[in-house]
Amino acid sequence: xxxxxxxxxxxxxxxxxxxxxxxxxxxxxxxxxxxxxxxxxxxxxxxxxxxxxxxxxxxxxxxxxxxxxxxxxxxxxxxxxxxxxxxxxxxxxxxxxxxxxxxxxxxxxxxxxxxxxxxxxxxxxxxxxxxxxxxxxxxxxxxxxxxxxxxxxxxxxxxxxxxxxxxxxxxxxxxxxxxx
Amino acid sequence: xxxxxxxxxxxxxxxxxxxxxxxxxxxxxxxxxxxxxxxxxxxxxxxxxxxxxxxxxxxxxxxxxxxxxxxxxxxxxxxxxxxxxxxxxxxxxxxxxxxxxxxxxxxxxxxxxxxxxxxxxxxxxxxxxxxxxxxxxxxxxxxxxxxxxxxxxxxxxxxxxxxxxxxxxxxxxxxxxxxxxxxxxxxxxxxxxxxxxxxxxxxxxxxxxxxxxxxxxxxxxxxxxxxxxxxxxxxxxxxxxxxxxxxxxxxxxxxxxxxxxxxxxxxxxxxxxxxxxxxxxxxxxxxxxxxxxxxxxxxxxxxxxxxxxxxxxxxxxxxxxxxxxxxxxxxxxxxxxxxxxxxxxxxxxxxxxxxxxxxxxxxxxxxxxxxxxxxxxxxxxxxxxxxxxxxxxxxxxxxxxxxxxxxxxxxxxxxxxxxxxxxxxxxxx
Numbered sequence: 001x002x003x004x005x006x007x008x009x010x011x012x013x014x015x016x017x018x019x020x021x022x023x024x025x026x027x028x029x030x031x032x033x034x035x036x037x038x039x040x041x042x043x044x045x046x047x048x049x050x051x052x053x054x055x056x057x058x059x060x061x062x063x064x065x066x067x068x069x070x071x072x073x074x075x076x077x078x079x080x081x082x083x084x085x086x087x088x089x090x091x092x093x094x095x096x097x098x099x100x101x102x103x104x105x106x107x108x109x110x111x112x113x114x115x116x117x118x119x120x121x122x123x124x125x126x127x128x129x130x131x132x133x134x135x136x137x138x139x140x141x142x143x144x145x146x147x148x149x150x151x152x153x154x155x156x157x158x159x160x161x162x163x164x165x166x167x168x169x170x171x172x173x174x175x176x177x178x179x180x
Numbered sequence: 181x182x183x184x185x186x187x188x189x190x191x192x193x194x195x196x197x198x199x200x201x202x203x204x205x206x207x208x209x210x211x212x213x214x215x216x217x218x219x220x221x222x223x224x225x226x227x228x229x230x231x232x233x234x235x236x237x238x239x240x241x242x243x244x245x246x247x248x249x250x251x252x253x254x255x256x257x258x259x260x261x262x263x264x265x266x267x268x269x270x271x272x273x274x275x276x277x278x279x280x281x282x283x284x285x286x287x288x289x290x291x292x293x294x295x296x297x298x299x300x301x302x303x304x305x306x307x308x309x310x311x312x313x314x315x316x317x318x319x320x321x322x323x324x325x326x327x328x329x330x331x332x333x334x335x336x337x338x339x340x341x342x343x344x345x346x347x348x349x350x351x352x353x354x355x356x357x358x359x360x361x362x363x364x365x366x367x368x369x370x371x372x373x374x375x376x377x378x379x380x381x382x383x384x385x386x387x388x389x390x391x392x393x394x395x396x397x398x399x400x401x402x403x404x405x406x407x408x409x410x411x412x413x414x415x416x417x418x419x420x421x422x423x424x425x426x427x428x429x430x431x432x433x434x435x436x437x438x439x440x441x442x443x444x445x446x447x448x449x450x451x452x453x454x455x456x457x458x459x460x461x462x463x464x465x466x467x468x469x470x471x472x473x474x475x476x477x478x479x480x481x482x483x484x485x486x487x488x489x490x491x492x493x494x495x496x497x498x499x500x501x502x503x504x505x506x507x508x509x510x511x512x513x514x515x516x517x518x519x520x521x522x523x524x525x526x527x528x529x530x531x532x533x534x535x536x537x538x539x540x541x542x543x544x545x546x547x548x549x550x551x552x553x554x555x556x557x558x559x560x561x562x563x564x565x566x567x568x569x570x571x572x573x574x575x576x577x578x579x580x581x582x583x584x585x586x587x588x589x590x591x592x593x594x595x596x597x598x599x600x601x602x603x604x605x606x607x608x609x
Contacts, residue, residue, distance in 0.1 A: 018604045
């Protein structure tokens with residue numbers, strides 16, 4: 001864990017997602033790695049621009065869904081065939097068409113819960129504190145109409161003066177230094 | 181604003197690229213080859229019985245593309261969205277293939293008596309039904325159903341309802357297509373008026389489409405078995421048409437993007453959106469199909485269940501299992517993947533598969549209606565007509581569709597979405 005003091009990074013503010021994406025692409029191209037984009041809605045190009053990588057949430061969701069499917073289908077089979085075999089209108093006890101709907105519902109339920117909790121487990125949320133909220137323009141704009149690129153101090157290339165000059169070359173609305 | 185500098189501009193020539201003519205030539209050649217094969221098979225089989233059954237399948241495919249395209253055109257006018265602008269002209273072109281579908285339908289009208297049991301017996305006379313029952317042509321259940329449905333199931337009504345439906349579809353096709361061109365000629369200040377106008381035509385049009393399309397499929401396909409009925413039948417075909425029209429729309433849009441103007445306007449975002457939309461139809465389709473099955477299976481009533489037994493027993497179980505895999509499992513699992521939806525080549529493969537799966541589903545719906553095939557899946561030269569005839573009909577339809585595509589610019593210019601679709605992706609939420 002790095003010491004939680006000093007500069008967290010430099011935060012550049014943009015008015016449009018296109019400007020943000022251009023800046024992020026250029027920064028990645030110029031060798032920056034410890035950086036992040038913050039947008040009021042998902043901008044996939046921004047994620048790709050800073051080296052989007054795959055996570056395990058889809059896998060967790062798939063496994064969860066299959067577990068839900070298997071659990072309910074087996075539960076229904078166990079109930080109808082072994083535990084309480086009832087004669088319902090002369091149908092076989094193993095009447096799979098009737099099992100489909102609950103099994104399907106459980107697939108959705110388990111997949112949904114796995115996706116939500118898997119996402120939380122893998123992305124570190126909920127986080128009680130993030131240094132970026134120290135910047136007033138971030139607090140006001142990040143969830144409404146502003147687009148931010150943050151170059152983090154952890155990047156080996158980071159130098160307060162040069163990084164500021166570098167960000168200003170993208171003609172952002174502002175560049176502010178963010179403290180831990 | 182800064183990001184306008186990143187926007188692309190529309191090419192000067194918005195007409196269909198020249199390679200559409202190559203598609204047409206290829207489609208005509210494939211159509212000719214399959215026509216010869218179909219004729220050869222009919223000769224080997226010694227009857228045109230299966231040609232007509234397969235013709236009905238080809239009619240339902242092309243009818244789905246044409247009238248389903250019209251319906252999707254109306255949906256996108258009501259819903260708005262950049263995917264709608266992208267597909268607007270391809271969908272308009274689909275709707276303008278209606279004359280060919282009408283010609284295909286006339287063949288069914290001419291040979292109605294070979295296809296439809298109720299047409300072989302003049303339902304308007306009670307003694308004819310009794311005579312047919314006595315001669316063993318129909319059984320008691322069928323006699324009862326034909327008697328009961330007498331006002332509906334007779335040749336005159338078949339033709340009247342069909343003609344009426346074609347008139348309605350032709351009206352909407354003509355109106356929407358004509359106004360589409362007028363809108364482009366008008367000045368951009370009037371665009372809000374045009375948007376409203378198209379909404380006002382399309383909204384009621386979707387309801388009219390749902391009713392007329394249900395009537396048509398009930399006459400053309402469901403009445404092959406006069407005893408059976410299902411209230412979700414029209415909706416099943418409606419969803420099926422959405423399924424195949426979106427698949428075809430994606431194929432057309434991606435294939436057109438090898439040249440201008442689609443090279444400029446097809447963005448990955450809209451392609452992804454269309455993939456998601458197609459996925460929704462895959463889900464809705466199995467939802468309705470399985471829902472109908474579950475209800476009839478649960479009820480297990482003697483006037484409903486034979487329809488399914490005809491389609492499950494006697495090796496048809498293999499076909500329905502494959503149908504489930506082809507029609508739902510494969511598109512569902514593939515379209516779940518984000519990468520496939522965003523990959524042009526793979527998405528087109530999935531969509532081509534979906535068009536095939538729809539035809540396979542129609543085979544399962546149509547063939548077991550006939551006495552020789554119900555609960556008895558067996559090989560004859562005739563059954564291969566289900567490949568040859570629809571392949572030829574759809575190929576000729578594609579050739580005709582290519583000529584329709586060429587008749588007007590491929591992008592509607594008088595629309596606020598044009599500016600947005602030219603911007604870099606995700607410039608707007």
